[in-house]
Amino acid sequence: MLPTENRLRRREDFAAAVRRGRRAGRPLLVVHLRSRKDPHVAGGEAPPARAGFVVSKAIGNAVARNLVKRRLRHLVRERLALLPAGSLVVVRALPGAGEAGYDELARDLHTALQRLLGGPSR
Template identity: 80%
Template sequence: MLPTENRLRRREDFSAAVRRGRRAGRPSLVVHLRRAEDPHGAGGELPPARAGFVVSKAVGNSVVRNRVKRRLRHLIRQRLDRLPPGSLVVVRALSGAGEAGHDQLVRDLDAALQRLLGGSRR
């Protein structure tokens, strides 16, 4: 389970990450990342990174969808320290995520995050 302070819950936050953030697609998932605005302009410290998940019925039945969500939550929790403070991350599982094994999800998530965090442009 993700800590409360690291969960995306509001529709506006999901929309901000998906519409105004960068994205990286892999065979089993798509990761959207919106970095926080400059903290010096706001005059305060940034909140911790927050993550949310979108797993549609295209992935499988409810048992499969919940298994995929649990795996993704676990993987993101282990990678929270890599995410910039204040950033919003949405992980959208694609239809192949239901059949993908744990190792495949790890590879796809790491590759997507590397692509998003490795570049300096927004």
């Protein structure tokens, strides 16, 4: 489960990440990342990175969709430290994600985030 401060909930935040963010596609998922680098933020603590998930009925029935969401939440929670403070991440599962295993989802998520963050992939 993601901590409350790291959850993306508002429609406007999802739209901002998808429309104005960068995108990296993989066979099982698409990751959208919008980094917030606001120079006008006062010297306090930067807001945490937040993540949201889009898992449509194309994935499968409710059991399959919930399984994919749980796996993605767990994978993103492990990678929150890699994300810039204040960034918005939307992970959209593609139809093949319903049959994919945990390791396959982890590989695609890791590769997509590395591409978006500009780091070397493993």
